[in-house]
Each structure stands twice: as structure tokens, then as C-alpha cells.
Amino acid sequence: MQSLAKRDRIDMLLKIGRQWALIFLVAELVFFSLMARGFLSLNAFQIIFFFGTAIFLMATAELFVIITGGIDLSAGYVMGLATIVSAKLIAAFYQSGMDSLSSIILGIIITLVIGLIPGLINGFLISHLKVPPFIATFSMLGICHGVSELLISEKAAKNLPLLANEIGNGNFIYFVNGGGISFFSRPEVPRGVKVYEFLPNVVFISFVFIAVFAFILARTKFGQHTYAIGGNKDAAIRSGINVNRHIVKIYMLSSFLASLAGVLYVLKYVTGKADAGASLLLDSIAAVVIGGASLYGGKGTVWRTILGALIIAVLETGLRIMGIPTFDKYIIVGVILISAVLIDQFFPEPTYEE
Amino acid sequence: MTSSLNQMIEESRLLKVIARNWAFCFLISFIVLFSFTGRGFFSIVNFQNIIHLSVIAILMASAETFVIISGGIDLSIGFVMGLSSVTAGKIIQIMFNSGNFSPAFSIFIGVSIALVVSILPGLLSGIVISKYRVPPFIATLGMWGITNGIALKICKGFPVAMLPDSLTKIGNGYILYFKRGDGFSFFGLPYGVGNDKIREYLRLIPNSFIFLIIILLVLWHLLKNTKFGQHTYAIGGNEDAAVRSGIDVKKHIVKIYVLSSFIAGIAGVFNVFQTGIGNFTTFGAMYELFAVAAVVIGGASLMGGKGRLIASVIGVFLIAVLENGLLISGIEPFYRYIAVGLLLILAVVIDELFPDLF
Amino acid sequence: MSYLLETKDITKRFGGLVAVDKMSFGVKEGEVVAILGDNGAGKSTLIKMISGVYPSDGGTIFYKGVEAKIHTPMDALAVGIETIYQDLALAENLNVYSNIFLGREKTKKKFGFLPVLDHTYMHNESVKVLEKLDIKIPSLKNNVRTLSGGQRQAVAISKSIYWNAKVLIMDEPTASLGVAQQKQVLDLVNSLKDHGLAIILISHQMRDVFEVADRIIVMRRGEKVGDLIKKETTTEEIVNLIVGSELVN
Ligand SMILES: Nc1ncnc2c1ncn2[C@@H]1O[C@H](COP(=O)(O)OP(=O)(O)OP(=O)(O)O)[C@@H](O)[C@H]1O
Ligand SMILES: [Mg+2]
Numbered sequence: 033m034q035s036l037a038k039r040d041r042i043d044m045l046l047k048i049g050r051q052w053a054l055i056f057l058v059a060e061l062v063f064f065s066l067m068a069r070g071f072l073s074l075n076a077f078q079i080i081f082f083f084g085t086a087i088f089l090m091a092t093a094e095l096f097v098i099i100t101g102g103i104d105l106s107a108g109y110v111m112g113l114a115t116i117v118s119a120k121l122i123a124a125f126y127q128s129g130m131d132s133l134s135s136i137i138l139g140i141i142i143t144l145v146i147g148l149i150p151g152l153i154n155g156f157l158i159s160h161l162k163v164p165p166f167i168a169t170f171s172m173l174g175i176c177h178g179v180s181e182l183l184i185s186e187k188a189a190k191n192l193p194l195l196a197n198e199i200g201n202g203n204f205i206y207f208v209n210g211g212g213i214s215f216f217s218r219p220e221v222p223r224g225v226k227v228y229e230f231l232p233n234v235v236f237i238s239f240v241f242i243a244v245f246a247f248i249l250a251r252t253k254f255g256q257h258t259y260a261i262g263g264n265k266d267a268a269i270r271s272g273i274n275v276n277r278h279i280v281k282i283y284m285l286s287s288f289l290a291s292l293a294g295v296l297y298v299l300k301y302v303t304g305k306a307d308a309g310a311s312l313l314l315d316s317i318a319a320v321v322i323g324g325a326s327l328y329g330g331k332g333t334v335w336r337t338i339l340g341a342l343i344i345a346v347l348e349t350g351l352r353i354m355g356i357p358t359f360d361k362y363i364i365v366g367v368i369l370i371s372a373v374l375i376d377q378f379f380p381e382p383t384y385e386e
Numbered sequence: 387m388t389s390s391l392n393q394m395i396e397e398s399r400l401l402k403v404i405a406r407n408w409a410f411c412f413l414i415s416f417i418v419l420f421s422f423t424g425r426g427f428f429s430i431v432n433f434q435n436i437i438h439l440s441v442i443a444i445l446m447a448s449a450e451t452f453v454i455i456s457g458g459i460d461l462s463i464g465f466v467m468g469l470s471s472v473t474a475g476k477i478i479q480i481m482f483n484s485g486n487f488s489p490a491f492s493i494f495i496g497v498s499i500a501l502v503v504s505i506l507p508g509l510l511s512g513i514v515i516s517k518y519r520v521p522p523f524i525a526t527l528g529m530w531g532i533t534n535g536i537a538l539k540i541c542k543g544f545p546v547a548m549l550p551d552s553l554t555k556i557g558n559g560y561i562l563y564f565k566r567g568d569g570f571s572f573f574g575l576p577y578g579v580g581n582d583k584i585r586e587y588l589r590l591i592p593n594s595f596i597f598l599i600i601i602l603l604v605l606w607h608l609l610k611n612t613k614f615g616q617h618t619y620a621i622g623g624n625e626d627a628a629v630r631s632g633i634d635v636k637k638h639i640v641k642i643y644v645l646s647s648f649i650a651g652i653a654g655v656f657n658v659f660q661t662g663i664g665n666f667t668t669f670g671a672m673y674e675l676f677a678v679a680a681v682v683i684g685g686a687s688l689m690g691g692k693g694r695l696i697a698s699v700i701g702v703f704l705i706a707v708l709e710n711g712l713l714i715s716g717i718e719p720f721y722r723y724i725a726v727g728l729l730l731i732l733a734v735v736i737d738e739l740f741p742d743l744f
Numbered sequence: 745m746s747y748l749l750e751t752k753d754i755t756k757r758f759g760g761l762v763a764v765d766k767m768s769f770g771v772k773e774g775e776v777v778a779i780l781g782d783n784g785a786g787k788s789t790l791i792k793m794i795s796g797v798y799p800s801d802g803g804t805i806f807y808k809g810v811e812a813k814i815h816t817p818m819d820a821l822a823v824g825i826e827t828i829y830q831d832l833a834l835a836e837n838l839n840v841y842s843n844i845f846l847g848r849e850k851t852k853k854k855f856g857f858l859p860v861l862d863h864t865y866m867h868n869e870s871v872k873v874l875e876k877l878d879i880k881i882p883s884l885k886n887n888v889r890t891l892s893g894g895q896r897q898a899v900a901i902s903k904s905i906y907w908n909a910k911v912l913i914m915d916e917p918t919a920s921l922g923v924a925q926q927k928q929v930l931d932l933v934n935s936l937k938d939h940g941l942a943i944i945l946i947s948h949q950m951r952d953v954f955e956v957a958d959r960i961i962v963m964r965r966g967e968k969v970g971d972l973i974k975k976e977t978t979t980e981e982i983v984n985l986i987v988g989s990e991l992v993n
Contacts, residue, residue, distance in 0.1 A: 103523070105675070163734045164688050166459075170675050171727030178723035185718065310669040314531050317524075327521045359538035366531025373520040611860035613849045616838075620846055623837035630797065630833045631847030632818040691837035 049379030053322050053339050053372075060343060064350035071353050074228075081235040082300075084345030086111070086293045090312045091319035091341040092242050092334055093289035096249065096282050098320050099262045101329025102158065102165035104283065106172035107290040107316065110150045111309030113176040114294025116183050118143035119304035123192050132193035140295050147291025148284050150176055155280030169283075180306035192302050200299030204231035234296045241292060245285070246334035258282065262329030314362070315344050318369040324376060343368065408736055409683050409697065412729075413704050420711030427714045430590070438558075438592045440706045441660070442467070442653045445598070446677035447684075447698040448605050449649035454681050455609075456642050457622040457690025458515065458522035462529035463650035464674040466507050468667030469537040470654025474500035475546030475664015482550055489550035497655050504651020505644055507533050512640030526643075530674075537666045546664030557659025560589035561596065594656060601652065606695045618642060622690030679726055680705060683733040704729065746809060748773050748942045749794070749825065749911045754803030756789050756966075763789040765966035766803065771911065771959075776933065776943040778953040778974075781963035782986055787946045790963070791913045794944075795827040796820035807911075826904030827913040834896055840884040841870035844903045873906040874898075877932060894925030901932060905939075912936060913944045918952055930956055950979055962986055 048055075065072040081088075090107055097104040118139050125135030150172050157168040198217075206214045209226040221227055249255035257278055260268040269275050290309065297308050322340030325332025348361055404411055421428035446463055453460040478496035481487045487495075507529045514525045555574070564570040565587045571577075573593075575584060609615035617638055620628045629635050658664055667673065678688075680701030686693025708729070709722045747770030756764040764786040771777040779787050793800045796817040805812045807823050814820050820827070827833075834843050842849075845866045852862040870884050879898040881891065888896060897917055904912055914933070918926040926949075933956045937943060947953050953960060954974065962970035962985040970985040 157731060161731075161735055162738050163731055166678070166688055167682055167730055167734050170679065171730045173672075173675070174723035174727035174730075178720040178727075181720035181723075182718060185720065307670050314527060317527060318531075321524055327523055357539075357543070359535045359543065361535070362531040362538070363535030366528040366533075366535065369531065370514055370520060370525055370528035373524055374514070374518055377518065607858070607860075611854075613851060613859075613861070616842065616849055616861060617847075620835040620838060620842075623835035624833065626829075627833040627835045627843075627846065630795075630817050630827065630829065632816075632821050633847045634818075691835070 046379050049375070050324075052375050052379070053324070053336065053343065056368075057339060057343050057346065060346050060350070064346065064353070068350050068353040071350060074230075076349065076353065078229070078232055078235070080342075080345050080349045082232045083349060084341060085234050085238045085296055085300075086309065086312060087315050087319060087341045087345055088242060088338060089238055089289045089293040089296075090309065090316035091323075091337050092245055093286040093293075094316040095320045095323070095325060095332050095334060095337045096245070096258060097165070097286050098317075098325050098327060099249075099258050099329060099332050100279060100282050101262045101265070101327075102279070102282070103317075103327070104154065104169045104286045105166065105313065106150060106154060106169040106176060107286055108309035108312045109173045109176040109180065109306070110147060110287045110290040111294040111297070111312070112304075112306045113150070113180045113183075114143050114147050114291035115297045115308045116180050116304035116306060117146055118295045118298045119192060119302075120183060122196060122298070126193045127191060132195035135193060136196055136199070136299075143295055144288065144291050147287055147294070149287075151284035151287030152280065154287070155283035158283065159276035159279040177306060184304070184306060192298075196299050197302050199233055200296070200302070202233050203229040204233055204236045206230070234300055237296065238292075241289070242334065242338065245289070249334055254278075254281075259330055262331070264330075314365060314369070315341070318365050318372075319344055321369055322372045324372075340372075405736070406685075409685065409700050409704055409733070413700055413707060416704070416707050416711060420707070420715060424711055424714030424716075427711055430588075432710070432714070434590075434592055434595075436703070436706050436710050437595055437598075438660075439710075440702055441594045441598050441656055443673070443676060443680065443702045443706065444699055445601070445649050445653040445656065446673050447680040447702045448602065448695060449646040449653075450674070450677040450681050451684075451686065451693050451695050451698045452605075452609065452618060452642050453522070453646045454678070454686050454688060455622045455690060455693040456618050456639065457625065458639070458642070459526065459678065459688065460508075460511070460643060460646045461523065461526040461674050462507055462511065462533055463646060463653075463677060464667050464671055465530055465533040465537060466504055466647050466650040467654040467657060467673060468665065469507070469533045469540075470500040470504040470651040471657045472537045472541040472546055472664040472666050473503050474655055474658045475549060476540055478549050478553075478658075479546050479664070483548060489552050493550065493553065497658075500655060500658075501648065501651050504654060505648050508643040508645070508647025509640065511647070512643035515643065516636040516639035534667065541664060541666050543666070545666070547662075549658070549662055549664070551662070553659050554662040556593060557656070557662070559593045561591040561593060562589070564588045564590060594660065597656070601649075602695070602699070605649075609695050614638075614641070619691060622692070624691075676705065676726070679730050683729055685733070685737065687737065747771060747806070748808060749944075750806040750809075751790075751794065752804045752806065754790070754793055754805065755801045756786075756793055756798060757801050762966050764793065767963070767966070767968050768803075769961050769968060769971065770806075771942045771944055773910075773942050774937055774940050775959065776937055776945055776957045777959045777961060778945045778947060778957035779961045779963060780947070780950075780953065780982060780986055785963040785986075786966040787963055788915055789966075791827065791915060791944065791946065794820065795825055795913060821907070824908060824910035825913065826907065826909035826911070827915070828897070828900045828904065828917055829915050834888045834900060836889040837887060839887050840881060840891070840899055841866045843888055843899055844870045844873070844906055846903075848907065869906065870902070873902045877902060877905060877935065879932075892925065893921050894928055897921065897925070897929055898932065901929075901936070905936070909941060911942045911944070913946075915946045916948065917945070918947065918949055926952070950982065953982075954979065964988060 070076060090111065093107050094104060121142055122135050122139035125138055126132065154168050154172050157163040158165050202216065204215065206218055207228040207230060208219055208221055209228065212219065218227060249258065257268065257273050260273060261275055261278060265275060293309065298304060319340035320332060320337050322343060323332060323336035344365055347364060351358060351361055426432055449463050450460060474496040477499055478492045481492035481495060482489055511525045511529050514520045515522050559573060562570060562572060563575055569576065575587065609618065617628065617633050620633065621635055621638060625635060681693060681698045682688065683704055684694065684697030684701035705726055708725050712721055750770035752768050753766040754764060755766055767790055781787050789798065792798045794805060794814065796814045796819050799815055805814055812823050814823065835846060850862045850865050851859040854860045867884055874881060879902060881895055888899060891899065917929050921929065930952060933943060933945065945957060957974050960972050960974055960977065960982060961968060962982060964986065
């Protein structure tokens with residue numbers, strides 16, 4: 033009787049332990065609320081998401097790849113390439129006399145299509161030529177880096193339409209103090225009337241896509257096959273899944289999300305940079321691992337990955353508000369990354385026995 | 387097609403040797419090619435230059451060779467090198483500028499401490515990997531962030547300058563200085579000759595080269611001729627078999643990451659001597675990834691169990707000659723990234739096509 | 745004659761699962777004891793405890809009547825217990841003699857101080873042991889990857905013999921071998937028996953067991969359910985014990 037109660041307690045502890053990331057996030061929020069002046073505000077929270085868009089997207093990209101047991105080292109430089117390609121395209125369209133909105137939309141769409149190519153090649157190398165993911169995507173990293181520098185060296189993208197900036201730094205909803213709502217554009221108000229900004233556009237766009245991919249992973253056959261391949265590739269092949277084709281799709285998906293992050297970067301900062309996503313490798317893999325995925329594949333969910341990404345994004349913004357140099361961020365993320373695996377081993381998932 | 391090619395290679399001894407040493411053959415062909423396309427490519431001065439500039443990459447690749455043979459990967463070496471470089475730089479800077487210590491003593495202390503410090507990341511990674519079963523990729527990626535952060539904290543985000551001149555004199559010096567009709571001297575220009583005349587002298591054998599050779603010989607011996615090396619291969623080939631044969635695999639893995647980290651620390655010291663300042667590692671440098679690339683081009687497999695030190699060095703030279711040759715031939719340097727990428731894929735595909743050769 | 749190796753109440757749990765439950769048995773010099781049981785009966789787990797791969801959760805192991813504390817594979821090797829595993833445990837990327845000497849490599853001093861691997865010695869010693877057991881392998885310098893299943897088996901066995909095994913544990917030595925190769929291995933077992941070794945053999949092949957075993961032990965769900973002299977039992981009796989007596993009635 034007593035031992036049963038004890039076992040229940042242990043089960044309870046394990047259950048709580050498995051939610052350590054959530055607990056950690058809450059602790060982090062409490063910590064920064066107490067330590068960082070001005071952290072506890074709607075604005076600061078929006079900033080966390082605003083600066084975090086790239087981490088969220090890249091982590092989601094990496095998640096799909098990691099579930100299949102692979103890794104994508106190239107995502108950061110695919111993102112860099114996308115910033116440059118889209119900046120150049122938008123500028124070119126705009127200068128050729130197209131209006132702002134069309135040149136932005138067209139530029140983005142073409143970039144996103146081009147952004148599928150690195151993933152296509154990665155996927156082909158990995159699935160058909162049996163190149164290890166690490167090697168294939170590192171090669172692709174080099175190639176994207178090279179192409180980016182090549183494109184910049186010719187002529188840097190200048191004179192992007194102002195509208196790009198407005199979209200990138202604009203919000204989805206504006207509340208006017210004393211009544212009135214406006215979508216997308218800041219309403220004209222008399223001086224002194226306060227306008228509350230809500231939901232930055234880039235955050236909105238990111239989360240629409242992330243939600244779609246979360247749905248795909250959790251609810252569709254595609255998602256099911258992704259887990260199956262990561263769990264046991266041979267079994268997946270024998271159950272008639274076209275594993276090669278699926279892997280190609282996964283890497284295309286990853287490079288699509290990386291390109292999307294690149295495009296949003298251009299809207300935010302109105303410039304392209306080859307290494308715009310270089311430091312995101314650590315962040316995105318850390319987010320996925322903190323979210324409980326395993327590099328051996330077969331495990332992980334989008335929402336937990338977002339939780340992991342949020343831990344890093346909160347850390348980044350919190351430290352910035354406290355005025356601590358971001359050097360510390362690397363150390364802390366590194367420590368969390370390693371600890372994540374250790375903690376997960378400490379709180380193993382239940383193995384279903386009778 | 388593959389099988390008939392395989393058969394052909396099986397039958398011909400020469401083809402077999404070529405296929406097994408394709409990286410070396412590529413190296414030779416590149417040298418021949420660039421000798422035609424690039425002015426001044428084929429010269430002792432340029433070759434010495436290539437070696438001098440490859441020293442760090444070679445050390446990194448050597449470190450990675452041990453780890454990869456054991457079936458792991460070490461992503462932290464690039465930043466460990468930065469950590470070692472800024473640690474040495476900072477200590478030398480403080481001691482030297484305090485005026486209380488001679489340059490030689492400051493350098494000695496700075497370098498010693500940097501080397502000791504550089505062991506720590508490997509020790510931690512090794513313990514976390516072997517004892518707590520954290521995948522090497524994660525453990526060393528974590529260490530990637532940690533060492534980078536610590537290095538940046540030490541140097542506050544700026545290179546550590548104001549160090550003794552003697553650093554670069556040694557780091558960029560040559561064993562032999564020679565001018566036709568004018569005699570020669572060792573370790574420096576002949577007495578009384580001004581630095582402005584340095585271009586008139588033929589400088590032979592960079593100092594760094596000698597140190598590098600010594601280090602490589604030690605590592606080569608370790609990998610090829612000792613129990614340590616044999617066990618490294620065994621662990622990479624079949625960790626279970628190694629455990630069951632009574633090898634203390636956990637301890638061995640710790641040793642391997644310590645070694646790798648230590649070699650990266652040595653690279654950091656080389657870096658201080660060559661540049662005269664303590665440098666932190668930038669994100670774009672990707673030393674660790676280029677090191678992995680060189681090792682794989684040299685025929686190692688990321689699955690572990692195979693790889694040769696000499697082949698890894700050839701892998702580095704292949705990349706270095708390609709870069710240097712493209713540069714001298716007037717081709718945009720950005721193509722180097724692309725070229726390395728293609729080489730790497732080629733390496734793996736060749737390995738995939740002829741699995742029995744290696 | 746008393747047992748050379750004996751276990752008393754040895755137990756292993758994996759979480760809630762009791763893989764081996766208070767198992768007691770023994771094996772004498774020059775005797776082949778076969779352990780039979782269905783998949784998951786706990787055979788591999790049992791021998792992994794004896795060979796130090798898993799620590800036991802209770803019970804004792806005796807060697808020559810004295811308690812042997814076996815916590816690591818090294819402890820087992822030191823006692824003289826050698827194991828040929830189901831998955832062979834050879835490093836396929838190393839050559840034959842390197843595998844025979846794995847973990848106990850012979851070194852010599854070069855220039856009087858520098859320890860280097862003594863390849864010649866290891867090669868020649870390996871040739872000797874292979875000859876003694878009448879095993880034929882083209883070149884000991886070939887990687888194990890290039891050998892056939894039977895040859896690998898023979899390499900693994902030679903390794904144990906060379907290191908003076910007193911107790912030899914074999915987990916499914918004939919699984920995945922061709923008919924001719926199976927016979928070679930069984931002949932080898934018989935000749936090892938003549939050399940005075942105590943052999944514990946795990947196999948699903950009833951025919952093999954009846955060919956070489958002196959005694960047969962049956963396990964079910966981690967427990968010993970039968971310990972029979974081969975000459976006094978039949979295949980049917982054994983099968984009934986393996987699948988469970990409820991089917992008999
Ligand atoms: N490392 C482990 N962790 C958890 N459970 C294990 C482990 N090893 C074995 N088991 C479980 O212990 C039980 C006994 O397994 P064991 O491998 O000893 O069976 P076996 O008799 O050798 O079977 P087979 O004939 O299939 O080889 C099985 O239920 C197995 O699932
Ligand atoms: Mg078994």
C-alpha cells in the first residue's frame with residue numbers, strides 16, 4: 033500500500049520533471065521580471081517574439097530534419113542567401129518601375145521558390161547518394177555562403193522600397209487609446225493620443241507558417257511518416273513509405289523555412305547579409321533538443337521546440353534589457369543544451385509495461 | 387556501371403592505388419593545373435606560404451581525426467582555439483605591460499596557462515559524452531557556445547593587442563635566411579641587416595613548420611603505433627567489442643576529447659605567435675567544419691573506425707591549394723566555399739562507390 | 745566433481761521487468777551445458793551478468809567454489825570467463841590478429857624507450873593458436889569485415905582460447921551460419937571440450953544442442969524450469985519445458 037503511494041509520488045515527480053523546460057521558462061520569466069527593469073510589459077514580450085522570429089522558424093526547420101535522424105547545418109546560410117536574393121530582387125523590381133507592394137511580394141515569392149533548391153540538393157545527396165547529412169549540408173553551407181558573397185560582391189542591394197521597412201516593423205493590430213482599431217497600418221491620430229501596437233507582422237507571419245507545419249507534423253500522414261523514418265528507417269521502407277522522396281521533402285521544407293526567416297529578416301532590417309543566420313545553428317539545435325527531441329531521431333514536437341526557442345529568445349531579450357553583454361548568452365545556451373540531454377535522461381519517458 | 391568499374395579497379399593494381407589515394411592525386415593535379423594558370427603559384431615562396439597558412443587548419447584536422455576515428459565529432463575546437471588564443475594573449479598582455487616581467491617569461495606563462503585551460507573543454511565534453519551518454523554532437527555544440535562566450539568575455543569582444551614583438555618574430559620567422567653571394571643566417575636576418583631588406587633574402591623553412599612536424603610526428607606515432615591508437619580505431623569500429631575486450635572505453639573517450647581540445651589549444655598558441663595578438667574565433671571561421679571536411683576528404687568516415695592522420699593533412703592541403711590556386715589564378719575567392727563543398731561531396735560519393743577499398 | 749563455475753540466485757531487473765529471476769546453475773570442466781528458452785527468456789541477460797556486462801541485482805557467482813566478484817568485463821576475463829557473443833563483438837575495421845589481441849595488445853620498446861605495437865609477435869602468436877584449433881583463414885592481415893560468418897566465429901573463439909579461457913560462453917554460435925560452417929563450429933566446441941574447457945552454450949537449434957551438450961538447462965520468463973542430463977531426456981520433453989507445462993496438460 034505504502035510502496036504504491038511512493039511509486040505514485042515518483043511517477044508524479046517524473047511527470048513534473050519531464051516538463052522541466054516549461055518550469056525553466058517560467059523561472060526565467062520570473063527572474064527577468066524581478067531583475068530587468070521594464071521586462072514585465074507587453075512591449076517587452078512583443079520584442080521577444082519580434083527578435084525571436086528567426087529562432088522560431090529555424091528551430092522548426094531543424095526539428096523536422098532532426099526527427100528523421102538527420103541534421104541541417106546549412107539552414108543558417110540558406111537564410112543568409114535568402115536575405116541577399118530577396119533584397120536584390122525587391123530592389124531590382126522596384127527600380128524597374130514596379131510599385132512597392134508588388135515588387136516586395138514578387139521578390140519574396142521568387143526567393144521562397146529559389147530557397148527550395150538548396151534543400152532539394154541536400155535531400156537528393158542524402159537520400160539518393162547516401163552522403164551523410166552532416167557532410168551534405170555542410171557542403172551546401174559552403175555553397176550558399178559562396179553564392180551569397182558572390183551576389184553581394186557585384187552590387188549590394190540598395191534602395192529597397194520604404195514599404196518593406198513598414199511591413200517588417202509594423203504590427204498586425206493597432207489600438208487607439210480611447211477607442212478605435214486599425215489593422216496593418218498605424219492610424220493617423222492627433223498628437224498625444226496613445227496608440228497601442230499589437231502583434232508585429234513578422235511574428236504573425238511566422239506563426240501562421242509554424243502553425244501550419246505543426247499541424248502537418250502532428251496530424252497528417254506526412255508527419256506520421258517523418259516520425260516513422262526517424263524511428264526505424266528500414267521498417268519505414270518495408271512498410272512501403274517512399275523514404276528517399278520523403279527525405280528530399282524534409283530538407284526542402286527545412287530550407288523553405290530558413291528562406292522564410294531570411295525574407296522576414298530583410299523586411300525587418302531592410303538589408304541582406306550572408307551570415308545573417310550563422311549564429312543560429314547553436315540556437316536552433318539547442319531549441320530542438322531542449323524541446324525533448326533526440327538527435328537519433330523519431331522524437332520531438334513543434335510546440336515543445338517553440339518552448340525551447342522561447343527559452344533562448346527570452347534569455348536574449350532579458351539579458352539585453354539588463355544590459356549584460358550577449359557573450360553570456362552563448363555560455364548559458366551551451367550549458368542549457370548539454371543539461372537538457374542530462375535532464376531528459378534523468379526523467380525518462382514511461383515505458384509501458386504491465 | 388558501378389560494379390564493372392569496381393571490377394576494373396579490383397583487377398588493376400595501379401587503379402586501386404589511385405582510387406585509394408584519390409585525394410593525393412587530386413592534390414597533385416591541382417598543383418599542376420595552377421602552375422599553368424596562376425603566376426607565381428609554383429614557387430618555394432608560395433608553397434611555404436601555403437604551409438604557413440595551413441598550420442592551424444592542419445592542427446584542427448589532426449584533432450578531429452582522432453575524434454572522428456573514435457566515432458565522435460568535436461564541434462568545439464574552433465572556439466577552444468579562440469579561447470586559448472585570447473587567454474594566452476590576455477595573460478601575456480597583463481604581465482608584459484606591467485613592466486615587471488620579461489617578454490620571454492610573460493610568453494611562457496601565458497602559453498602554459500592557455501594550454502592548461504584548453505584541456506578543460508575537452509575534459510568536460512569527454513565526461514559528459516562517455517559517462518552521461520550525451521551525443522558528441524550536442525555535448526561539443528554546447529561547448530562551442532560555452533567556450534565562445536568565455537573567450538569573448540575574456541577579451542571583451544576585441545582582439546588582445548599590445549603584445550611583445552618577439553611573438554611574431556618567432557611565429558613568422560624562418561629557420562634559414564639566404565641571399566646569393568651574401569651568405570646566410572639562422573633564425574633571423576644576418577646581423578646588421580635592416581628589416582627593410584628582408585624581401586631580398588630567400589627565407590626557407592618557416593619556424594612554425596618545424597613545430598608542426600614535431601607535433602604531427604608525435605600524433606602519428608600515437609595513432610599508428612600505440613595501444614591508444616589501436617583502441618581508438620577499435621572503439622570507432624565496434625564500441626561493444628572494445629568494452630568486452632576489457633578496454634576502458636569511457637576513460638579512453640575522455641582522453642580523446644582532452645587530446646582534441648589540447649591540440650586546438652596548441653593551435654590557439656600558434657595563432658598568437660603568428661598574428662602577434664590574441665584572437666577570438668568568429669562565427670564565420672568555421673574551423674571545426676573545415677577540419678571535419680579535411681578529415682572526410684582524407685577518407686575517414688563519420689561512422690568512425692577509419693581515417694589516417696596523413697590523409698587528413700592531405701585533405702587540408704587539398705583545400706588550401708585550391709584556395710590559394712584560385713586566388714592566384716584571379717578567380718573570386720568566394721568560389722572556395724563552393725569548391726570545398728563539391729570536394730566534400732565527391733569524397734563521400736567515392737567512398738560510397740568503393741567501400742571495399744579503404 | 746564440483747562445478748568450475750556456479751551461480752546462486754542470480755537476478756537481473758530492467759525497471760519493472762525481472763529478466764533473470766533467482767537463477768542457480770553450474771558447469772564443470774570438460775562439460776558443455778546448453779541453456780535453452782524462448783525469445784526473451786533471459787538467456788542473454790544471464791550470461792551478460794556472468795561475463796560482467798550487466799551488474800547483477802542479487803545473487804552470487806562462484807568460481808572454483810570461491811565467490812567471484814564480477815562487475816566489469818575485465819573482472820570476468822581476469823577470472824578466465826570468456827564470451828563469444830551473439831553479435832560477435834569483433835571490431836570489423838581491424839584485422840584478425842588485432843582482434844585476437846584487442847585490449848591486450850603486445851608492445852615492444854623501440855629505441856629502448858618508445859612503446860610501439862608489436863605486430864610481428866601478435867601475428868605469429870595468432871597463427872599458432874589458429875593452427876592448434878585447426879582453423880583456416882587466408883590472411884591474418886585482412887580486416888575481419890572480409891571474413892565469412894564462420895571464420896569470424898572462429899576468430900572470436902581463438903581469441904578466448906589464446907587468452908586461456910577456462911569457461912567459454914557462447915551465445916547462439918551457429919545462428920546465421922551456413923550448414924558447413926555450423927558443423928565446423930560444433931566440431932570446434934567438441935574439441936574445446938576435450939581441451940578441458942567448461943562451456944555454456946545458448947542455442948535455439950535443438951539439433952546442435954543434442955549433438956554437443958552434456959546437460960540441458962531450460963529457462964522460461966527468467967526462471968530455471970529444467971536441468972536435465974542430455975542422455976536421459978528427449979526433444980519433446982525439452983520443447984514442453986520451453987513453451988510451458990500448461991500446454992502439456
Ligand atoms: N538492456 C535492456 N533493457 C531493458 N530490457 C532488457 C534489456 N536487455 C534485455 N531486456 C529484456 O529482458 C528480457 C530477457 O532478454 P534476453 O535478451 O536475455 O532474452 P534471450 O533469452 O536472450 O532472448 P533471445 O533468444 O531472443 O536472444 C527480455 O524481455 C528483454 O526485453
Ligand atoms: Mg539472446
